[in-house]
Amino acid sequence: MSQNPSQAHPLVRKLESVLELSADEREAIEALPLTPRTLKADQDIVRAYDQPTQCCVILEGFALRYKLMNGGKRQIFSFHIAGDIPDLHSLYLEVMDHNIGTLVGSRVAFIPHDAMRSLMAGHPRIGDALWRNALVDAALSREWMASIGRREAYGRIAHLMCELFLRLQTIGLTDGSSFEMPITQEELGDALGLSSVHVNRTLQELRGNGLISWTRGYWTVVDWEALKKAAEFDATYLHLHDAARQAAIKALSPAATI
Amino acid sequence: MSQNPSQAHPLVRKLESVLELSADEREAIEALPLTPRTLKADQDIVRAYDQPTQCCVILEGFALRYKLMNGGKRQIFSFHIAGDIPDLHSLYLEVMDHNIGTLVGSRVAFIPHDAMRSLMAGHPRIGDALWRNALVDAALSREWMASIGRREAYGRIAHLMCELFLRLQTIGLTDGSSFEMPITQEELGDALGLSSVHVNRTLQELRGNGLISWTRGYWTVVDWEALKKAAEFDATYLHLHDAARQAAIKALSPAATI
DNA sequence: CGTCAGTTTGACCTAGTTCAAGGCCAGTGG
DNA sequence: CCACTGGCCTTGAACTAGGTCAAACTGACG
DSSP states (O other), X not given: OOSOGGGSOHHHHHHHTTSXXXXXXXXXXXXXXXXXXXXXXXXXXXXTXXXXXXXXXXXXXXXXXXXXOGGGOEEEEEEEOTTOOTTGGXXXXXXXXXXXXXXXXXXXXXXXXXXXXXXXXXXXXXXXXXXXXXXXXXXHHHHHHHHHHHSOHHHHHHHHHHHHHHHHHHTTOEETTXXXXXXXXXXXXXXXXXXXXXXXXXXXXXXXXXXXXXXXXXXXXXXXXXHHHHHTOOXXXXXXXXXXXXXXXXXXXXXXXX | OOSOGGGSOHHHHHHHTTSOOOHHHHHHHHTSOOEEEEEOTTOEEEOTXXXXXXXXXXXESOEEEEEEOGGGOEEEEEEEOTTOOTTGGGGTOSSOSSEEEESSSEEEEEXXXXXXXXXXXXXXXXXXXXXXXXXXXXXXXXXXXXXXXXXXXXXXHHHHHHHHHHHHHHTTOEETTEEEOOOOHHHHHHHHTOOHHHHHHHHHHHHHTTSEEEETXXXXXXXXXHHHHHHTOOGGXXXXXXXXXXXXXXXXXXXXXX
């Protein structure tokens, strides 16, 4: 782990949660030609039908993938956090089949496909780690599918909360058992296949039962074990490494099970 | 395309729907050390928490990924057809987070991870094509998520039907506008987040409206345009190549749009 | 010709939706 | 400083898509 993670390149930080990088590898990442951009909230980064020639890394802030459907419906497929490359797939799939946008004001950086390809070719371990990330991403999609398809609202929200906590924990973006996640109840609904009204009521239930606390943008896990149970949460699909798991246990309570 | 696709190695056939293979590449695939196995219906190929040391290709038949949840619920994540390698991800993710099983009696073959890795390293275009497939797989998951989260039962079934038709078409497993897909209404429900009773009623509605015909195991697209509309189907996410798209149009009707 | 897996039907029930109104608060502009 | 706005959250009441339960039907197969 780097000595001063908050100053490290977000991509370095993310990859180091998965493998130990050599000095050489770290340099290669830091040498990537980045075109940084600061975006406001709710701006699209890439749109469906685009044919990108670059990938984007989230440096700071949050992004989401989503798709707009008939009748004004929307499905949010995932939330992305610092260090994620949500459109890595554009290296292989010419045309985008969904949108990627910002959730809040964010800093992102674009990397030309060529640079990405030669990084991966020249540093197979980095390539492997990126693929690994992409596969974990697919595992998250499956788990969301299970949530939406087979869990009721209460468990769905609980499940998402468990997931976000652990993911943010891994890159050091939690504060004890709390974290910032600036999404509205409507966005929560669009991610979970629920109406915002129902999200509201269910959130109240979760708060009332003492599992979580939630105020616009700031989430706290109050009772991890109960939350986990309500969510029937099993972290296997996150494919966390041991260090991340240990750190999460420490943040929650020595007795926490993950 | 190979002259006699029905006799070609299923993996060759699948990859050739994506790129032209050189003789060399074809040989490399055919030289893979396969351990074939014939399985009955409803048998697991790999289970959650397993740590596989090999991947499996579907040679003949159908497979599904799924997860069992509390209270006897089940979510099916995807259906797999000849040529698919549903657990390619096990190359990078040590432990399985879901099950893969057969839908009907099937022939599958196991390939050691090592052999897979050296195939991909020695033949980068094959590696790329396999990755591409994995990414298309992830795109399917997202689309299923949108279906389950934001479409109602009628559109959900319609959407799945469009998808299956095009996928099977691509590997030559359709017969005009019909295809065999041996799944029960209960499995359909578990894939779409519905109860089997509701699947039954909705299926009747789709048949009654003249969009499809459906008898246990044999599906026919009766009115593609109407089906597509009911499903609000946009094939972008399948990332089909032109040849596949053209072939599908031909199978449906010269006026079909995909 | 009985059994078993799958499909179909009916009746009733509920989780979640929709619509519409109100409340809260942070930011803005006068 | 205050009034005004615009997002977002909250609440209530009425409604519906889809679930559950249980029974009957169908057809393939031994």
